[in-house]
Amino acid sequence: MNLETHLRARRDAGHKLLVPYVTGGLSSRWPDYITAFEAAGADAVEIGLPFSDPMLDGATIQEASDRALARGATARGILEELARLRANVPLVAMTYLNLVVQEGPDAFCAALREAGVAGLVVPDAPLEEAAGLEAASVRNGIDLVLLAAPSSSPNRLAEIADRSRGFVYAVSLMGTTGERTDLAESAAKLSLAIKAVTDRPTLLGFGVSTPAHAVEAARWADGVVIASALMCRALDGVPPEGLAPDVAAVRRALDDTARSCH
Numbered sequence: 001m002n003l004e005t006h007l008r009a010r011r012d013a014g015h016k017l018l019v020p021y022v023t024g025g026l027s028s029r030w031p032d033y034i035t036a037f038e039a040a041g042a043d044a045v046e047i048g049l050p051f052s053d054p055m056l057d058g059a060t061i062q063e064a065s066d067r068a069l070a071r072g073a074t075a076r077g078i079l080e081e082l083a084r085l086r087a088n089v090p091l092v093a094m095t096y097l098n099l100v101v102q103e104g105p106d107a108f109c110a111a112l113r114e115a116g117v118a119g120l121v122v123p124d125a126p127l128e129e130a131a132g133l134e135a136a137s138v139r140n141g142i143d144l145v146l147l148a149a150p151s152s153s154p155n156r157l158a159e160i161a162d163r164s165r166g167f168v169y170a171v172s173l174m175g176t177t178g179e180r181t182d183l184a185e186s187a188a189k190l191s192l193a194i195k196a197v198t199d200r201p202t203l204l205g206f207g208v209s210t211p212a213h214a215v216e217a218a219r220w221a222d223g224v225v226i227a228s229a230l231m232c233r234a235l236d237g238v239p240p241e242g243l244a245p246d247v248a249a250v251r252r253a254l255d256d257t258a259r260s261c262h
């Protein structure tokens with residue numbers, strides 16, 4: 001299932017997009033989080049391939065990565081489990097450049113494809129050096145999602161929006177992933193700046209922690225990515241079926257806003 005085609009179709013049918021995240025290998029039942037998120041109304045699911053030095057991640061995702069690594073999780077093992085899971089929504093892998101370079105971009109993207117993954121986010125891949133990875137992703141039918149940040153200049157935003165595939169990941173703030181009490185002030189400006197230069201779906205992430213945040217974000221963006229708020233509960237031992245209501249609550253809140261617009 002092509003990521004961008006799927007997200008565009010959902011958006012164009014009037015839905016706000018919801019992409020929850022799970023750290024691969026977090027627990028023995030980690031694939032069940034994907035199934036639970038899907039059943040609760042996710043439009044795609046992001047899966048973190050754990051890495052020992054996740055420099056863009058805050059305490060929650062770091063701890064989730066550490067826990068997965070301590071259980072012996074590897075990118076290969078996670079992809080094998082994904083291949084067995086027959087997900088009905090597109091899956092997006094998130095990992096750091098190191099893991100991609102270790103395998104080589106082509107082998108890495110081919111492994112994603114074989115596992116049924118549709119998209120890839122590599123937050124520390126510099127745009128200037130992304131060409132090789134972009135080519136490998138295209139050859140393997142993987143949508144390489146690029147990130148735009150509040151610090152990106154207008155020219156750079158336009159280039160990111162143009163070269164990104166699947167969606168444009170709008171990073172709401174300069175900082176790490178993690179729950180926040182309020183949505184960052186920079187979020188609105190960034191989302192609107194991206195939407196002014198592209199028709200590609202634009203999803204806001206970093207600090208989207210509650211249904212109210214998601215509704216606020218959806219005023220400017222096409223939808224949201226939610227990770228830390230969910231992983232914090234998973235780290236506390238909440239099983240997949242226990243997290244489904246959290247995702248369903250965001251889904252409901254987003255659907256209500258969509259309705260009130262027409």
Ligand SMILES: O=P(O)(O)OC[C@@H](O)[C@@H](O)c1c[nH]c2ccccc12
Nearest residue numbers: 056123177178205206207226227228
């Ligand atoms: O955790 P948050 O604040 O909800 O933000 C999503 C983010 O964690 C997820 O998309 C992701 C996990 N690790 C990353 C590293 C960089 C960019 C994005 C990510």
